[in-house]
Amino acid sequence: xxxxxxxxxxxxxxxxxxxxxxxxxxxxxxxxxxxxxxxxxxxxxxxxxxxxxxxxxxxxxxxxxxxxxxxxxxxxxxxxxxxxxxxxxxxxxxxxxxxxxxxxxxxxxxxxxxxxxxxxxxxxxxxxxxxxxxxxxxxxxxxxxxxxxxxxxxxxxxxxxxxxxxxxxxxxxxxxxxxxxxxxxxxxxxxxxxxxxxxxxxxxxxxxxxxxxxxxxxxxxxxxxxxxxxxxxxxxxxxxxxxxxxxxxxxxxxxxxxxxxxxxxxxxxxxxxxxxxxxxxxxxxxxxxxxxxxxxxxxxxxxxxxxxxxxxxxxxxxxxxxxxxxxxxxxxxxxxxxxxxxxxxxxxxxxxxxxxxxxxxxxxxxxxxxxxxxxxxxxxxxxxxxxxxxxxxxxxxxxxxxxxxxxxxxxxxxxxxxxxx
Amino acid sequence: xxxxxxxxxxxxxxxxxxxxxxxxxxxxxxxxxxxxxxxxxxxxxxxxxxxxxxxxxxxxxxxxxxxxxxxxxxxxxxxxxxxxxxxxxxxxxxxxxxxxxxxxxxxxxxxxxxxxxxxxxxxxxxxxxxxxxxxxxxxxxxxxxxxxxxxxxxxxxxxxxxxxxxxxxxxxxxxxxxxxxxxxxxxxxxxxxxxxxxxxxxxxxxxxxxxxxxxxxxxxxxxxxx
Numbered sequence: 001x002x003x004x005x006x007x008x009x010x011x012x013x014x015x016x017x018x019x020x021x022x023x024x025x026x027x028x029x030x031x032x033x034x035x036x037x038x039x040x041x042x043x044x045x046x047x048x049x050x051x052x053x054x055x056x057x058x059x060x061x062x063x064x065x066x067x068x069x070x071x072x073x074x075x076x077x078x079x080x081x082x083x084x085x086x087x088x089x090x091x092x093x094x095x096x097x098x099x100x101x102x103x104x105x106x107x108x109x110x111x112x113x114x115x116x117x118x119x120x121x122x123x124x125x126x127x128x129x130x131x132x133x134x135x136x137x138x139x140x141x142x143x144x145x146x147x148x149x150x151x152x153x154x155x156x157x158x159x160x161x162x163x164x165x166x167x168x169x170x171x172x173x174x175x176x177x178x179x180x181x182x183x184x185x186x187x188x189x190x191x192x193x194x195x196x197x198x199x200x201x202x203x204x205x206x207x208x209x210x211x212x213x214x215x216x217x218x219x220x221x222x223x224x225x226x227x228x229x230x231x232x233x234x235x236x237x238x239x240x241x242x243x244x245x246x247x248x249x250x251x252x253x254x255x256x257x258x259x260x261x262x263x264x265x266x267x268x269x270x271x272x273x274x275x276x277x278x279x280x281x282x283x284x285x286x287x288x289x290x291x292x293x294x295x296x297x298x299x300x301x302x303x304x305x306x307x308x309x310x311x312x313x314x315x316x317x318x319x320x321x322x323x324x325x326x327x328x329x330x331x332x333x334x335x336x337x338x339x340x341x342x343x344x345x346x347x348x349x350x351x352x353x354x355x356x357x358x359x360x361x362x363x364x365x366x367x368x369x370x371x372x373x374x375x376x377x378x379x380x381x382x383x384x385x386x387x388x389x390x391x392x393x394x395x396x397x398x399x400x401x402x403x404x405x406x407x408x409x410x411x412x413x414x415x416x417x418x419x420x421x
Numbered sequence: 422x423x424x425x426x427x428x429x430x431x432x433x434x435x436x437x438x439x440x441x442x443x444x445x446x447x448x449x450x451x452x453x454x455x456x457x458x459x460x461x462x463x464x465x466x467x468x469x470x471x472x473x474x475x476x477x478x479x480x481x482x483x484x485x486x487x488x489x490x491x492x493x494x495x496x497x498x499x500x501x502x503x504x505x506x507x508x509x510x511x512x513x514x515x516x517x518x519x520x521x522x523x524x525x526x527x528x529x530x531x532x533x534x535x536x537x538x539x540x541x542x543x544x545x546x547x548x549x550x551x552x553x554x555x556x557x558x559x560x561x562x563x564x565x566x567x568x569x570x571x572x573x574x575x576x577x578x579x580x581x582x583x584x585x586x587x588x589x590x591x592x593x594x595x596x597x598x599x600x601x602x603x604x605x606x607x608x609x610x611x612x613x614x615x616x617x618x619x620x621x622x623x624x625x626x627x628x629x630x631x632x633x634x635x636x637x638x639x640x641x642x643x644x645x646x647x
Contacts, residue, residue, distance in 0.1 A: 003532045003535065006532065007532065010521075014520045014521070015520070320516070321518055323516070324517075324518060324529070325529065326477070326501070326504065327475070327477060327504055327510045327516070328504070328505055328529045328530035328533065328577070329501050329502065329504050329506065329530050329533035329581070330505070330533055331498055331501040332497060333497065334533075408472075408477065408478045408479065409472075409476075409478070409504070410469075410472035410478040411478075413477065413510075413512065
């Protein structure tokens, strides 16, 4: 074994209190550094995930933002006419909505085999206690490319029932052609095909800021004709309405038309390019990331200062000892490396322990951002945390090592010599 | 040929812009197998001279040759090798590492020689046996008397196979009887062909040496065989 490493290990083991103190300082510092780094990295991760998830260029999608809408029976009709108006504007390809709900299929809600499979899907979620429920994503064909699940269009069933796509999770218990009835509306659906495991969908409350949602255990279907007249469904879709544009559209004209129509019909709505909303999010993320990075750097700096003071004190106390080692054939470079290794042997395990602690915390949480936090923690925070441990060590060992490197061996053994004579 | 050879060596320390000459043109030659005592008043420069001989410091000017090699031009590794293999120090206050056992202390210079653990242990125990404290191998320095500590320090010096033993007041912290026992160990090392250079104020200790060198104000003023 390398003599420097051997000596460093012995010193770490022999100075248990000092080792424990250094470990605790490093562990506490790395916990904070890792939280800040993972949060910062997760924000970027989310940004990248969203940018990669859509099948359209962000510059060709407008997001409708309705103002306060009066909830009256004519609202569904008003909104339907508004969407039809937008769809007819030059340069507009289509207008689409989506709505994710929990509902019951009369044929499934009491079936034991369905409940058994569904229970596994719903475990830990808001529907955990409702194994008979079905999670349905109603989506207009225009927005199907939002789904990562190989669906591009709604098929027509021979029976005239609404097409229903089931997660592959249900392939064993729901054969193609199974007909299911919406218990509330009476609409009949027919299972047309399965979409694969791992399919995902944008989060309905905020598709940019929130991570994508797994569609394992879900159903996908077009809106039922009755939904167009259903106030609840229309309200639910208010903030999930998007306009697909041609690439050569006159954006100003379309935007102005979209905003003028509501004013003439007694309500308010705006349209913003998804690209603009995304850039706004990126700016927010940038500020957040800079703050988190500054926090991480500050805490790392404080930790380095603590380690430096502990190591410098230790080295001053061990000055005579280093003199003895030099007298016994060690070089000053050996000593400097021993000091660095001693710190690294404590700081690196402390960093890893802190990383594992956070990993366990993220893995056990039911946070919406759990998967993104875990991904960022693995792919970004782990290498950064090891690099931080190395940098902390170098920063904390550099000054004491320089002190030693400047001294002649006799200056270190001075306390042991017979005065300065 | 001289094993240790100094030619017009000076050592000057600087403090607050003032130069303090500690050695002023020292020339000295010590052959293999000699037993020399360096004597002088406090502040005369004898410890500094011993440090230069032991490659623990470098001269400001002049030439120091060890076994014919100019140490002023030697690199850090070469100096460390000489310190760890050919020259060994015995300090007045023993300079043992408190956290380590006596045997581990004796093994320290052997670590740098990259010897296998078993051989290190064998050589350390042989050295401890030679100085009569093999039974204290697992004790810590804090559990030993002054004489036992100095025996451990001598064991550390001889375990590495050094041919030169440098000692700075090796009996200064010991009673006269223990001091005599320690000096007997130096005499035995010398009798086996080793070179010994020690610093002492004590005439009785100096009487063990065959050569007495007196230093005053950084200059050798007397160098005689006895």
